[in-house]
Amino acid sequence: GAVVSQHPSWVICKSGTSVKIECRSLDFQATTMFWYRQFPKQSLMLMATSNEGSKATYEQGVEKDKFLINHASLTLSTLTVTSAHPEDSSFYICSAEFGGNEKLFFGSGTQLSVL
């Protein structure tokens, strides 16, 4: 199946710093990428939909100034958590839609711990 690479897999940062997470589709072009947040033993919560070359669409309640999403190319989307605080600690996962046929492939996730 298609491969989505997400980096880093784990990051620890101090409160107030910014963290960038990268999501790459390695063997296909992804017009649309999705960013999710997942708390322990809970489902995936969609944060935003990222479309190449345009502004991301954020879900209700998600601060777009805090979670900056950039989708500058068909193979790369980034999520930057700005001025991170302990409550932002979570597992962040990206996904990309393959071939426009609704097959969704996920990155391996990034565990963010803010001290």
Add this chain to the structure above:
Amino acid sequence: QQQVKQSPQSLIVQKGGIPIINCAYENTAFDYFPWYQQFPGKGPALLIAIRPDVSEKKEGRFTISFNKSAKQFSLHIMDSQPGDSATYFCAASMAGNQFYFGTGTSLTVIP
């Protein structure tokens, strides 16, 4: 509002058993129903998916049963193995615009 309802929350079966995970939806505009498998600390992986024009789809030991009139679909795992122990999510989407996920089922297969 939960667009896709999933049950049970957790499930324990013996090796060789057939765990069944159920999902229900309300929006008849959904036209794609995938199942994902997630291991701890990893992203979900697409397992199997079905469209509403068929009532069953089988891939290896995994089978989806789909009941369009009841707006329900379920995942069956035949001859379950300890390596199948993971969290399973059902999902639904319409034209791939947005995916709605169930709340997940934690499956444990006892050797």
